Amino acid sequence: xxxxxxxxxxxxxxxxxxxxxxxxxxxxxxxxxxxxxxxxxxxxxxxxxxxxxxxxxxxxxxxxxxxxxxxxxxxxxxxxxxxxxxxxxxxxxxxxxxxxxxxxxxxxxxxx
Amino acid sequence: xxxxxxxxxxxxxxxxxxxxxxxxxxxxxxxxxxxxxxxxxxxxxxxxxxxxxxxxxxxxxxxxxxxxxxxxxxxxxxxxxxxxxxxxxxxxxxxxxxxxxxxxxxxxxxxxxxx
Numbered sequence: 001x002x003x004x005x006x007x008x009x010x011x012x013x014x015x016x017x018x019x020x021x022x023x024x025x026x027x028x029x030x031x032x033x034x035x036x037x038x039x040x041x042x043x044x045x046x047x048x049x050x051x052x053x054x055x056x057x058x059x060x061x062x063x064x065x066x067x068x069x070x071x072x073x074x075x076x077x078x079x080x081x082x083x084x085x086x087x088x089x090x091x092x093x094x095x096x097x098x099x100x101x102x103x104x105x106x107x108x109x110x111x112x
Numbered sequence: 113x114x115x116x117x118x119x120x121x122x123x124x125x126x127x128x129x130x131x132x133x134x135x136x137x138x139x140x141x142x143x144x145x146x147x148x149x150x151x152x153x154x155x156x157x158x159x160x161x162x163x164x165x166x167x168x169x170x171x172x173x174x175x176x177x178x179x180x181x182x183x184x185x186x187x188x189x190x191x192x193x194x195x196x197x198x199x200x201x202x203x204x205x206x207x208x209x210x211x212x213x214x215x216x217x218x219x220x221x222x223x224x225x226x227x
Contacts, residue, residue, distance in 0.1 A: 032213050043116070043218035044155075044203070051213050089155065098143065098162065098210035104154035 006103035021075040029095035033073040116219035137206030149201040
């Protein structure tokens with residue numbers, strides 16, 4: 001079945017540091033890939049998505065590129081802020097599927 | 113309301129009691145999902161409703177879990193004879209249509225604690 005493996009946390013960074021959260025997946029066909037973010041006390045919300053190979057999703061300074069050859073969708077940001085502190089979930093929807101399969105989440109803490 | 117609403121936000125219950133968790137999806141959204149978020153386990157799919165179609169119950173962990181969706185809108189997740197391992201955050205999400213690329217809108221969840 002479909003699965004998502006993402007970097008275990010927690011991750012602690014200083015403000016303005018570079019962020020990478022690794023995500024790899026297993027799926028048949030061509031899944032759509034997502035990053036969701038959960039800020040403290042809030043529900044999950046979509047951060048970015050990519051629906052086909054080589055697509056780059058971007059939002060709020062975050063980027064992730066759909067790499068089919070490495071089955072990866074790593075999340076990056078060049079300069080993190082304290083307000084980026086949250087739990088980040090990588091997820092996929094398989095071809096023709098309605099259901100999201102999530103990774104276990106990576107907690108990011110950014111310190112001033 | 114503007115978003116997915118879940119109630120209660122917190123529920124503490126005793127082992128063996130039944131609980132009901134409620135979800136109000138965004139108006140007009142045809143697809144509704146329940147997920148469970150356990151510490152260190154990520155999000156686990158429970159059940160999916162789409163319009164008037166039969167729900168996909170494949171993620172329900174045991175027959176103590178059931179859910180219904182009345183009138184294509186509000187959904188209730190019921191856990192009978194709760195156990196301590198049921199303690200988790202129960203998340204509801206909805207989407208306008210159930211397509212592969214459609215994003216889900218999540219509620220803030222119900223934190224269930226079984227003592």
